[in-house]
Amino acid sequence: DTEVTQTPKHLVMGMTNKKSLKCEQHMGHRAMYWYKQKAKKPPELMFVYSYEKLSINESVPSRFSPECPNSSLLNLHLHALQPEDSALYLCASSLTHGQGPPQHFGDGTRLSIL
């Protein structure tokens, strides 16, 4: 069991749809992350939020829009995605960002783009 909860677990959407992925943690962590993982590849960082502010965007296309409404919630808004965006999207959190505190991951949302 993980203390980082991601919903939905699975999502199928068309290229013209708008959907959102949700991530929640109640460990008092002030850093939250989105990763993308393609099949048989390691996770790749997309975004870092530190104290509810976006601190790192790893050159992610604008069709992915992150949002951090409060210290416990992290959303990823999706619009006009491409088939190559099909992947496992992982959320993680840590006490703070940087050396020291480890990140804890959710089990991800498996996204399929038709």
Place this chain on the structure above:
Amino acid sequence: DAKTTQPPSMDCAEGRAANLPCNHSTISGNEYVYWYRQIHSQGPQYIIHGLKNNETNEMASLIITEDRKSSTLILPHATLRDTAVYYCIVRGSQGNLIFGKGTKLSVKP
């Protein structure tokens, strides 16, 4: 790019200790070594991390060499449920976790 090097795969007999090596020859003095594992269709699970001293928790032990250029994760009594991909990670310059390809550990009966 990942700052660590791991063997792509290893086998271990059930009940025996699994020793997973990792090289991180370019590690800086203030950088930690983190170990995660990922079981199929789940998110990465944090195992342990360390800076200089050896560390032990309920899951594993981490042995870091004195020059800090390599480390070994030890699972003392491997079970079939320990079959997973194990990632050794040294954070990047911005403090990010940069995953390499990891070691696929297969625990066999």
